[in-house]
Amino acid sequence: MPPPAAHGRILVIDDDRPSLQLLDELIRMAGFAPPTLVSDPRELAAICAEREFDLVLIDLDLPHLSGWQVLELLAAQYGEHTPPLLVVSGDARRGNQVRALSAGASDYVTKPFDVGELLLRIRLHTAGHHSRRLLRSQKAELEATVQQRTRALRQSRLDILRMLGRAAEFRDNETGAHILRMSHASAMLARELGWDEEACELMLNASPLHDVGKIAIPDSILLKPGPLTPAERAIMQQHTVKGAAILNAPGAEANELLAMAAEIALHHHERWDGSGYPQGIAGAAIPLAARIVAVTDVLDALTSERPYKQAWPLERALDFIRAHSGSHFDPAVVAALERCLAEVLGLLRRLSDTATP
Incomplete structure (x- = not known):
């Protein structure tokens, strides 16, 4: 079963309209929320500044900005919280696959792709990113709780010391x-x-x-x-x-x-x-x-x-x-x-x- 829609925020970057439409239909049919579709990579900075994604599908052959530049842009935008970057490209050369993975891509799928394989990889990557997001959230909550209890303990120690000082005053x-x-x-x-x-x-x-x-x-x-x-x-x-x-x-x-x-x-x-x-x-x-x-x-x-x-x-x-x-x-x-x-x-x-x- 695919993850719930709320756990599958997917961004698709491809200047080929038929490819965008196909990926949109496949992602919806697999039970995910409607993906965000981008054909002009120059729009990415504004889009990524407003929302987070659990997975990004990227075609390397893009106008205005190359796929390599898009990989750099996304890494700079999200830093350590960069979502999985899945390259979907018609270039099957081994060298490009290695280069993409070295540039920060999480996976590489060549066109024409096997629908079942692509959807499986989408599920695995979105589920993994969602799990990491939950872990970060739980860690942040735990740290906040520890800080709160540390402050309370510190305050209680101060209160005890102040009472000790007051005891001396009364004498x-x-x-x-x-x-x-x-x-x-x-x-x-x-x-x-x-x-x-x-x-x-x-x-x-x-x-x-x-x-x-x-x-x-x-x-x-x-x-x-x-x-x-x-x-x-x-x-x-x-x-x-x-x-x-x-x-x-x-x-x-x-x-x-x-x-x-x-x-x-x-x-x-x-x-x-x-x-x-x-x-x-x-x-x-x-x-x-x-x-x-x-x-x-x-x-x-x-x-x-x-x-x-x-x-x-x-x-x-x-x-x-x-x-x-x-x-x-x-x-x-x-x-x-x-x-x-x-x-x-x-x-x-x-x-x-x-x-x-």
């Missing part, structure tokens, strides 16, 4: 607005320092977890209203190590977001001159992501009011960061802050504690 005196401000400001500085958009997005989503280790700090120390004793301060400083340990779960090394979040959590209290903690590393040995967060976290903390302190005026906070460029802070990060200062300050105003529900 501290920080506000959600602080996390928003410092994470967006960190992404701005990263962009100013030449990071690509993908890396900036990682920064945006990783930086809110910088203090997640505070989950493991006792309330008596974390929420103490007054100054900490040296022993208490040593325990508080362990939030960096504990945060990295939380984020460095088995398999986390394969996750770029967790890897960046872990290095920020561990190193955001390191100082450019090596006087920070927990490892006392200096300069470029401190991961750049942590050096960026060191600036944005301090800037927002200084300019924000907390139960245990008043907010600093903006200029005083900026003067502090400028004064400690090269000691506490990476000078290159401070310079980046200066270059995009208007943008960062606009962000701080938009996401101020009073402006955030």
Whole structure:
């Protein structure tokens, strides 16, 4: 049985009217949809731009464009999705058959042809092309499904990490607005320092977890209203190590977001001159992501009011960061802050504690 008509869109190219009529009748009688008939190959470009075919029958002896040029035109038009090209020619020379197959033809039938043989080849080629089309469609649907599920999985991971960050906020005196401000400001500085958009997005989503280790700090120390004793301060400083340990779960090394979040959590209290903690590393040995967060976290903390302190005026906070460029802070990060200062300050105003529900 021939394939259904919808699966047999056939194009016939032949300048001989009787041949066109004969092929038209044979194709219809075989149960296919009425074929598209073309006697002038100059019409092909417009026709092929509008529709796809499951099979093309081509006579090599054509006016205006040779059969060889038509083979090239069809291959250029359809590329990897070129339908089977079946040459039907009165030229039985072996050399032409080889040349046609080398030029992209799928098959070669000589005139006068055996009707049964020709129809069998038409059925085989149209069915094969239709099957390949279905496979491509199924592959595209599968890829779309995989992409959709990958996006959903990625979003669920982000949601979990954000909830983890919020859990740390609830244990501290920080506000959600602080996390928003410092994470967006960190992404701005990263962009100013030449990071690509993908890396900036990682920064945006990783930086809110910088203090997640505070989950493991006792309330008596974390929420103490007054100054900490040296022993208490040593325990508080362990939030960096504990945060990295939380984020460095088995398999986390394969996750770029967790890897960046872990290095920020561990190193955001390191100082450019090596006087920070927990490892006392200096300069470029401190991961750049942590050096960026060191600036944005301090800037927002200084300019924000907390139960245990008043907010600093903006200029005083900026003067502090400028004064400690090269000691506490990476000078290159401070310079980046200066270059995009208007943008960062606009962000701080938009996401101020009073402006955030």
